[in-house]
Amino acid sequence: TPATQIRNFCIIAHIDHGKSTLADRMLQVTGSVADRDMRAQYLDRMDIERERGITIKSQAVRMPWSADGETFALNMIDTPGHVDFTYEVSRSLAACEGAILLVDAAQGIEAQTLANLYLALENDLHIIPVLNKIDLPAADPEKFAKELADLIGGSPDDVLRVSGKTGVGVEELLDRIVQDIPAPVGDPDAPARAMIFDSVYDSYRGVVTYVRMVDGKLNPRERIQMMSTRAMHDLLEIGVSSPEPIPSNGLGVGEVGYLITGVKDVRQSKVGDTVTTARGAATEALAGYTDPKPMVFSGIYPIDGSDYADLREALDKLKLSDASLQYEPETSVALGFGFRCGFLGLLHLEIITERLSREFGLDLITTAPSVIYEVLTDTGETVIVTNPSEYPDGRVASVSEPMVKTAILLPKDYVGTVMELCQSRRGALLGMEYFSEERVELRYRMPLGEIVFDFFDQLKSKTQGYASLDYEPDGQQEGDLVKVDVLLQGDKVDAFSAIVHREKAYAYGTMMAERLRKLIPRQNFEVPIQAAIGARIIARETIRALRKDVLAKCYGGDISRKRKLLEKQKEGKKRMKMVGRVEVPQEAFIAALSGD
Numbered sequence: 001t002p003a004t005q006i007r008n009f010c011i012i013a014h015i016d017h018g019k020s021t022l023a024d025r026m027l028q029v030t031g032s033v034a035d036r037d038m039r040a041q042y043l044d045r046m047d048i049e050r051e052r053g054i055t056i057k058s059q060a061v062r063m064p065w066s067a068d069g070e071t072f073a074l075n076m077i078d079t080p081g082h083v084d085f086t087y088e089v090s091r092s093l094a095a096c097e098g099a100i101l102l103v104d105a106a107q108g109i110e111a112q113t114l115a116n117l118y119l120a121l122e123n124d125l126h127i128i129p130v131l132n133k134i135d136l137p138a139a140d141p142e143k144f145a146k147e148l149a150d151l152i153g154g155s156p157d158d159v160l161r162v163s164g165k166t167g168v169g170v171e172e173l174l175d176r177i178v179q180d181i182p183a184p185v186g187d188p189d190a191p192a193r194a195m196i197f198d199s200v201y202d203s204y205r206g207v208v209t210y211v212r213m214v215d216g217k218l219n220p221r222e223r224i225q226m227m228s229t230r231a232m233h234d235l236l237e238i239g240v241s242s243p244e245p246i247p248s249n250g251l252g253v254g255e256v257g258y259l260i261t262g263v264k265d266v267r268q269s270k271v272g273d274t275v276t277t278a279r280g281a282a283t284e285a286l287a288g289y290t291d292p293k294p295m296v297f298s299g300i301y302p303i304d305g306s307d308y309a310d311l312r313e314a315l316d317k318l319k320l321s322d323a324s325l326q327y328e329p330e331t332s333v334a335l336g337f338g339f340r341c342g343f344l345g346l347l348h349l350e351i352i353t354e355r356l357s358r359e360f361g362l363d364l365i366t367t368a369p370s371v372i373y374e375v376l377t378d379t380g381e382t383v384i385v386t387n388p389s390e391y392p393d394g395r396v397a398s399v400s401e402p403m404v405k406t407a408i409l410l411p412k413d414y415v416g417t418v419m420e421l422c423q424s425r426r427g428a429l430l431g432m433e434y435f436s437e438e439r440v441e442l443r444y445r446m447p448l449g450e451i452v453f454d455f456f457d458q459l460k461s462k463t464q465g466y467a468s469l470d471y472e473p474d475g476q477q478e479g480d481l482v483k484v485d486v487l488l489q490g491d492k493v494d495a496f497s498a499i500v501h502r503e504k505a506y507a508y509g510t511m512m513a514e515r516l517r518k519l520i521p522r523q524n525f526e527v528p529i530q531a532a533i534g535a536r537i538i539a540r541e542t543i544r545a546l547r548k549d550v551l552a553k554c555y556g557g558d559i560s561r562k563r564k565l566l567e568k569q570k571e572g573k574k575r576m577k578m579v580g581r582v583e584v585p586q587e588a589f590i591a592a593l594s595g596d
């Protein structure tokens with residue numbers, strides 16, 4: 001297809017505003033997927049995406065569309081809407097000339113609408129404002145068209161109104177894409193340069209690399225080169241997704257398609273890298289992307305120690321398709337052998353642990369999420385701590401923690417409650433803005449460590465689900481932070497150590513000591529449980545000694561959920577961990593960590 005007949009666009013929206021549903025309708029209206037083959041969220045291929053109704057990996061698809069007697073190739077790149085995956089959004093945007101800014105006509109602009117819009121503007125994309133779900137009785141297109149027009153400029157009449165569900169307005173939208181979004185520009189005679197915007201592992205085809213051609217052409221069976229490493233590969237297949245993969249006789253300027261080279265690891269086909277030909281190679285790479293950095297760390301342990309090798313293998317497999325996942329072996333007194341894993345955010349953590357249990361059948365325990373602390377020691381050395389057990393006890397001069405700028409959109413009635421919540425999480429108010437008569441944007445600078453600890457759940461429950469949140473990293477800042485240890489009969493239990501603000505140390509220590517008192521069975525002797533900052537004890541509980549007439553079966557607390565897992569093991573084979581002289585069933589540790 002000549003570049004003049006190509007349009008590359010993406011759909012950006014807050015989660016649940018209907019991207020995937022609109023994408024489905026576009027596939028149908030353009031005849032790309034026959035009605036009988038249609039299923040909801042056609043492009044969301046992972047089971048977990050379908051079940052949770054969210055898009056994790058972006059996908060590209062090519063659709064034919066006729067306008068003014070000419071046939072155009074529309075390349076649509078679906079993007080995820082959640083904060084953790086902003087990185088995936090930004091690399092998809094770089095492959096497009098335009099973006100559909102999709103807003104739910106019953107909800108209006110939300111936090112991620114704004115975050116994604118700003119990303120699109122940074123990439124110089126042409127924006128088409130669209131209100132979705134106009135079939136809903138609660139839809140108020142007049143009001144929100146004005147809100148959108150105020151935000152991006154222009155008149156409310158320019159805002160398209162569609163329903164991804166019924167298909168109303170979708171044809172007009174496709175026409176607008178052809179009309180308004182600029183055709184890609186590139187030099188067809190220059191050496192080939194293609195930008196890798198996604199790289200997916202497929203168990204049948206190996207790594208499938210999605211590219212956007214910028215200059216020149218790539219031909220079938222050509223020898224190609226990755227410009228960052230100069231690694232050469234033979235092209236086994238080149239083609240377009242439409243949406244099923246269709247081999248083609250090459251890709252030219254502006255086209256979006258896939259490459260298969262037989263490599264087995266997504267790291268050999270790095271997102272952001274430039275692909276060129278082995279012969280007549282380009283000399284200058286396209287501007288790439290920076291690698292996403294993990295922000296949240298957690299220990300993942302198999303509940304059954306003999307699953308350790310399986311866990312390693314499962315992580316290796318997930319890493320093939322998710323270069324942002326990091327892990328390294330670690331051991332814990334309480335939990336045995338496991339891995340310290342790094343994630344882009346909490347949702348990323350949740351998705352990985354869910355995939356490990358669902359796709360690999362592993363029973364796992366995850367330790368409390370931690371952020372990256374930079375600890376300056378009294379000898380002037382900087383220690384990076386992602387696991388409280390690495391904290392240089394007794395040598396700490398100062399500690400700094402990662403900060404984020406958050407934007408929270410909420411109905412004005414909840415402003416007081418949410419400000420209280422943010423202040424209790426050490427937030428500093430940056431600004432407050434009225435978006436409309438009843439919707440307000442609050443901006444806070446907050447420690448990331450306060451957000452990873454159930455902030456989102458609190459925000460949702462305090463606003464009946466009406467608030468939305470977005471955040472971006474904003475450097476490190478020194479804080480009055482301390483490490484709290486938990487000791488059983490004087491012995492430290494590593495998995496329970498936490499780095500917290502000094503004012504919250506007491507609450508954390510008391511909570512853990514109480515939990516453990518309820519969970520650990522009585523022994524033949526008295527067992528003190530203590531929480532301490534360094535040598536200073538800040539909380540204490542005692543498990544009284546077992547009286548002779550009391551049966552050993554006296555677990556307190558509610559561990560019924562975990563008990564199911566234990567039924568698999570035979571009585572008598574119960575795994576006990578020794579902490580000093582104290583015998584603790586592993587499920588007590590697990591229940592204490594899961595906090596339920």
Ligand code: GDP
Nearest residue numbers: 015016017018019020021053132133163164165
């Ligand atoms: P995404 O998170 O932006 O991909 O949103 P989805 O496409 O998964 O849609 C979120 C929810 O909104 C789903 O329950 C859809 O069925 C529903 N939905 C999407 N588009 C429409 C629409 O045009 N009208 C109505 N009534 N519901 C819609």
Ligand code: MG
Nearest residue numbers: 019020054055
């Ligand atoms: Mg979706």
